[in-house]
């Protein structure tokens with residue numbers, strides 16, 4: 001059953017309440033399909049999440065500007081040099097980051113899509129992969145995610161599409177439902193406001209394996225989550241909301257939420273170690289809405 005189908009049977013807001021408590025980025029999992037809650041599993045998930053919090057040092061740490069600290073520096077403690085943002089020869093202006101039909105478009109809390117009710121023109125169904133809500137994707141993204149999921153399957157990870165393209169009206173329903181449930185301040189940490197969601201570009205997909213870390217931060221530490229993160233660039237995807245980057249992206253880590261940008265940009269970001277679009281394109285950080 002999809003949210004759309006639910007909407008016909010019960011008031012939309014009740015359907016949204018049923019959509020689950022971990023529906024970050026509005027993934028809206030089906031309640032009957034969620035992994036059964038087991039105390040042991042929850043404890044394991046919490047333990048893994050705690051490990052993640054305690055070991056966040058995977059990101060390269062930029063050198064402090066004008067680092068002339070008089071304090072002695074232990075070489076073992078010194079931060080690695082800041083990565084070059086762009087490799088020689090890479091054209092950062094090859095595609096628009098403003099045009100919502102561009103595969104490099106950047107949407108965040110300070111960069112609404114224009115127009116805010118934007119709809120892509122080349123949405124197609126996915127084929128041959130499990131897609132819970134049957135939501136479409138832009139054609140190149142659909143073909144890429146089919147290969148991505150096939151690659152994961154060959155590596156032994158059975159992942160499926162939890163959520164894909166969501167139009168403006170659906171995002172209105174989801175976001176308003178989260179406000180009713182959690183309040184606006186909390187909702188803003190995990191669900192984009194309508195017109196700000198990259199799911200609305202048709203370039204974004206949520207993938208999960210229905211394990212004990214279903215739509216939870218610890219999914220990134222599971223074998224499936226690790227494989228997806230390590231291999232996303234080969235299929236043109238990035239983890240859009242990486243761990244440790246909430247001050248930049250404005251969203252809590254979502255290791256299941258993949259954004260298609262094409263193999264050229266995804267490969268360049270992996271090669272240079274720049275994990276967010278905001279940093280790669282030198283955009284202002286977007287921890288909150290301008291209001």
Ligand SMILES: [Zn+2]
Nearest residue numbers: 025205206257
């Ligand atoms: Zn998402």
